[in-house]
Amino acid sequence: MVNVKYTNSQEYRSLEDLSLSSMELDLVHMGKEQCLPYHACSATREEYIIHFIISGTGFYSVEGVTYSISPGHMFLISPGVPTVYCADVNDPWSYMWIGFKGLRTNAILKQCGFSKNRLVLPSPDKDKLHQCFDELFDHVVQDYAGSLFREAALLKLMALLVNTHQEFLKQERVQDDYLGKNQHLDAAIEYINTHYMKDISVSDIAEHIGISQGYLNRIFNERANMTIRNYLLEFRMYKAANLLVGTNLSVKEIADNVGYTDQLVFSKAFKRQFGLSPKNYRTYRYSLENL
Template identity: 35%
Template sequence: MSRINITFTSETLLGQLDLNLLFFGKEECLPSHTWGPGLRDSYILHYIHSGCGIFGRGEQSHFLTAGQGFLIPPSTIVHYQANENDPWTYSWVGFNGLHAKSFMQRANLSPPYLVYDTGKDSRPHFESFYDDLLNARSLRNGDVLSQSILYRLMAELISSSKAPLPDTKPSPSKESYLNQAIGFIENNYSQKISILDIAASVGLDRTYLSSLFKIKFGVSLQTFLLEYRINRATELLRNPELSVSDISRSVGYADPFLFSKMFKKVTGSSPRNSRDKNTEDYL
């Protein structure tokens, strides 16, 4: 993962300008790289150069690709995640200022609408703003030039703004997300699924989804999946025709030794001992 973040300083008192540049950066994200849920103290505008990912606020989520972007307003809890197969590369610029909020409103970027799509004519300016800011730092008039680049970026953002992008899907309730996730587990627990797979199936950040499981069931998503598999394995142990290896594969563990280890972690006994005890109880 390649990441550069540059903090900008000037002699101007922070926050006393209409727009005040604070920092900027660029990152080539690793697959499934995640940030949040969390919040920031200033406005941060992201632009996606390549790849794709998910940006979300609360229960709303958007699938975004190259040429699109998203805004993180101050004190707004958001989360975002790079795609597992085609992770995004994005640039960002952090800013505040007396008129920062009004500029964002003119660009149709205010909660709950925090994503945007650049127009064909504006896209080159978004593609180059990081390099433009980086080059300006070495110049004698770099602070003034950097501010002008930020204003130009805002002008392009406003001119290319359209009606707010619709959500990629209706915003279901938390209960609906949980039901979808549980349904995915019930249908796929015998496969080699991960927490990322479950989160992707409902379009949520894995940390946020796990927090919903913690609130509802008192355990994390990882623990819920583990206990579901072990409970199913316990049922299968009652069938004497199935070996431990058969059962291991049937609940998503290719390695029977790992299965036995996780089974003992949950139940306190090995699969064989559990089977013997169930046989004795039955007799």
């Protein structure tokens, strides 16, 4: 019997170098890690990887789109797709991950709710996740029985993800019924999507829809767990982050492109969001992608 590569420390625990035993669905590696501030990974993988955020925050960037990730989220990395993900400087995340491959992966991931345009989803219950990972870590011997135990535990984890997505869809339908499909929310988001580059305010959005600012804020708090002002701010900041990395526009030009007439006000808002000035963020992201 041969042990797999097993690491166990307070900050980092992992199983790696697993020999493949099933063509249908097989665990390649897995682990848990408490990351340091700005701990970053930039790579193109040969397997699928799902990260489950347990605490802290960070960002995940893929194909020119940047996502803000927080506890209760999970995100998918696909084979052959360059990605960058990084822990926050003030509140670095801890996460668990699984790397896997096999003929059934596409069908299973679809049932979990993942798609090309939906790479970040609500994560399962934290205690249930820990239980699945503990079962996987209980079998570190590279023999036939160990591989069967890991395969069973991996299938159990995937079933948990599918059930989580089904519950999410059910809650979404109930919420939509309760809010009458919320045409006001959809109209507000559409207005922001098409007018964020202009100097619009919350009052402009509410006036366009024909409701009060207070009612619009209640809708956003119920559905998005944030105020509409914060939604507009975050929308603009992540558009700006994508422009900083994906274009050679100056900071002033990017500020203009996301609805800020004052470059200084934009830079302060950007630094509050990401912990870096726009110029330093661009330099840092370029350095990550050239690792």
